[in-house]
Amino acid sequence: KAGVTQTPRYLIKTRGQQVTLSCSPISGHRSVSWYQQTPGQGLQFLFEYFSETQRNKGNFPGRFSGRQFSNSRSEMNVSTLELGDSALYLCASSLKGQGVPANYGYTFGSGTRLTVV
Amino acid sequence: GDSVTQMEGPVTLSEEAFLTINCTYTATGYPSLFWYVQYPGEGLQLLLKATKADDKGSNKGFEATYRKETTSFHLEKGSVQVSDSAVYFCALPSGNTPLVFGKGTRLSVIA
Numbered sequence: 001k002a003g004v005t006q007t008p009r010y011l012i013k014t015r016g017q018q019v020t021l022s023c024s025p026i027s028g029h030r031s032v033s034w035y036q037q038t039p040g041q042g043l044q045f046l047f048e049y050f051s052e053t054q055r056n057k058g059n060f061p062g063r064f065s066g067r068q069f070s071n072s073r074s075e076m077n078v079s080t081l082e083l084g085d086s087a088l089y090l091c092a093s094s095l096k097g098q099g100v101p102a103n104y105g106y107t108f109g110s111g112t113r114l115t116v117v
Numbered sequence: 118g119d120s121v122t123q124m125e126g127p128v129t130l131s132e133e134a135f136l137t138i139n140c141t142y143t144a145t146g147y148p149s150l151f152w153y154v155q156y157p158g159e160g161l162q163l164l165l166k167a168t169k170a171d172d173k174g175s176n177k178g179f180e181a182t183y184r185k186e187t188t189s190f191h192l193e194k195g196s197v198q199v200s201d202s203a204v205y206f207c208a209l210p211s212g213n214t215p216l217v218f219g220k221g222t223r224l225s226v227i228a
Contacts, residue, residue, distance in 0.1 A: 056213040108160035
């Protein structure tokens with residue numbers, strides 16, 4: 001079965017612009033979470049969605065937002081881009097919240113590499 | 118809050134050498150513990166996991182044992198291959214955060 005699909009794979013944006021990244025989870029997974037990966041800060045949690053509702057949010061400014069659609073696909077948006085937003089953005093999906101143990105685990109996509117110039 | 122500390126890399130080994138990557142954690146309670154691997158240009162893949170104390174997770178020749186006494190989950194492999202070259206992350210779920218990751222340890226295996 002298809003894995004987690006993130007589009008686009010690469011993006012180059014200019015400071016001040018906004019960007020939208022997309023994530024399609026594994027079929028049947030209703031939980032989607034997003035992470036930012038940078039060389040300096042490592043992997044940091046952005047937010048988590050379940051059945052179109054944001055369940056948890058990490059410590060990021062309001063410029064970072066997300067949403068989830070009824071088909072469980074998720075998007076994240078970053079407005080007013082800054083150079084420091086350059087990173088690999090990873091999405092993960094899971095059966096969390098669907099009657100499986102919390103230790104079920106997460107499946108990650110290949111990520112979207114965002115470069116802000 | 119809960120946290121994970123991994124040994125600093127990079128780690129460079131010759132093929133067939135023994136690998137240990139140290140991971141210690143600070144957590145409330147006894148969360149599940151995970152090792153993820155990231156190959157160049159890719160996302161994270163679940164390598165193995167352990168759900169309770171003394172559990173041993175294993176996959177593809179890698180092993181890690183959940184040690185409650187030492188709050189550790191060290192990753193080991195008896196004989197590494199060039200194809201094992203990647204970045205390895207130790208992780209645990211914490212409160213409202215699905216996964217808290219260590220900083221990652223880069224492994225390079227040379228033939």
